[in-house]
Amino acid sequence: MADVNPEQGNEKTEEESQLQEAQQELETWKAKVKEADDVKTRLIFDKVDVDDVKTKAQKEMTDLLQKRDEAQREFAANMSRQEELVLTQQRRNQDLLEKRKTLQAKLEAAREESVRLRENFKVRVQVPDINVKFTRQAPEDHHQEGDFIRGVFVFRQxxxxxxxxxxxxxxxxxxxxxxxxxxxxxxxxxxxxxxxxxxxxxxxxxxxxxxEVHLNVSTKEVKVSNIPASCSEGRLEDRLEISLSRPSRGGGEVDSLVYDRETGTAHVTFLNPGVAEHLAIKGGYSVDLDTRVRVKIENIHRQELRQFxxxxxxxxxxxxxxxxxxxxxxxxxxxxxxxxxxxxxxxxxxxxxxxxxxxxxxxxxxxxxxxxxxxx
Structure with missing residues (x-):
């Protein structure tokens, strides 16, 4: 049986103890390495996720910037169009104002010309007031060709x-x-x-x-004026007709006599032409009413404006x-x-x-x- 050295036994125990500690430490480091690998792996995955998010965010930012630029360009284009429309409308308004001013000036000139032409073309004729009393409708052949002295006068400015x-x-x-x-x-x-x-x-x-002025002077009709209303209307007409029928005073046979009491005048038509002319030339005539009265005799004439x-x-x-x-x-x-x-x-x-x-x-x-x- 071999002998065992106590010192050798102690050394062996220490080596085993150190080996055991080393193994434990190795296991510890292995655990730490594994944990570190896990952390590293997790970090790598986290980094990939962050890069994806970052890339996505950058892409979204780029898209938003592009949209902003497009919106700015569209806004600038719209502003330019609106400014052009405003300028065009302003020019159109200015043109319309100028046109309105020109048309107003032309209208004013036309009005002045119209007033001037109306003044130039006015024919001023003094027409006497005539009170007409209608008693009967004259037949169409009432006036013969010889009943009027006709004259045509041409006026040329x-x-x-x-x-x-x-x-x-x-x-x-x-x-x-x-x-x-x-x-x-x-x-x-x-x-x-x-x-x-x-x-x-x-x-x-x-x-x-x-x-042209066409003038027709009646050879049978006269106007008698300044007749006093000294008696009734019927008696006055009879006395006038009798007085005007006397050839000794220049009168002649009376065809009709119409008396107007309001104006004190009478329209007398003689049967034969010539009597009216003679009496109108004399201008006056003596008639027997209640007393002898001097009345005024005037021609009956008709004028007509033609060919103006x-x-x-x-x-x-x-x-x-x-x-x-x-x-x-x-x-x-x-x-x-x-x-x-x-x-x-x-x-x-x-x-x-x-x-x-x-x-x-x-x-x-x-x-x-x-x-x-x-x-x-």
Whole structure:
């Protein structure tokens, strides 16, 4: 049997103890390593999740930024369109205001022209007041051809233009010369030691009228006035008829007599023509009422306006010279104007007449029909 050394036994026990401690420590470290691996794995998974969330958030942020940029661009485009629409509307409103102002000016000018034309075309005729009393209807053949003295009067207004101070009218012998002068904007006329600028213009004439007055004077009818109401109406009519029927006083056989008590007048129709003319020429007549009374006798006439026409005309050979400054003597200026416009080099020609109105004056020029041409 072998001998066991006690020291060797103790050493072996210590080695086993150290080995056991080392194994325990190894197990501990293995557990820690495993735990660390678990933590690492968990962290790796957590990191992957965070990266996914981050990537998703970044993508959402990018999408939102793109949408914001698109919204800003769309907003800017809408603002630009709205501003353009506002500017367009403002320009349209301004154009409408200008158009309205122009139309108002034209309307005012048209109203003034209408007033002027109405004044020019007014025919002022004093028509006497006539009180008419209807007693019966006259037959259609009541008036024969010889019952009236007929007359037709033609009234023709002469074309005219008002010349004001600083204007002149010049009439050439040829229309072509007047046309040449009207093409010039202005003419410089030498006068002594200075020059005078004149502006040739087309004459604007006032419209003129022409009409006929048809006058029919009855050879059988008269109006008797200034009849006093001295008796009853029937008796008064009888006495008037008897008095007017006496040839010794210039009367004649009475066909009808109508008396108006309110006006003190009578409408008398004689049977034969000529009596009414004779009595109207005398103007008065003595009638026997309660006393002898002098009454007034007047013709019965009817007038009718016919063929009323208005015309606009322009001059053929006459030109208006305007804006003439009164710097020299009137006669001297008229002579220089005539000399200047006679020269062919100044587009002039032979002058028929020239009339200058000095500043401060005014005159109306009348034109004969052969010096104007009628316009539609």
């Amino acid at each position: 002469m074309p005219s233009v008002l010349l004001r101070g600083g204007q002149a009218l010049i009439t050439f012998e040829e229309e072509q010369v007047a046309s040449q002068i009207l093409r010039l904007a202005s003419c410089t006329v030498p006068c002594e030691n200075m020059t005078v600028d004149v502006e040739p213009q087309k004459i604007r004439m006032n419209p003129w009228v022409q009409f 026409q208005t015309f606009c005309a322009s001059t053929k050979r006459t030109v208006l010279l305007d804006n003439i400054k009164n710097r020299v003597d009137e006669e001297e200026l008229q002579d220089q104007l005539e000399i200047y416009f006679q020269k062919p080099g100044n587009c002039g020609g032979e002058i028929e007449s020239l009339h200058y109105v000095p500043v401060g004056g005014a005159v109306r020029a009348l034109f004969s029909n052969d010096t104007v041409k009628t316009e539609n």
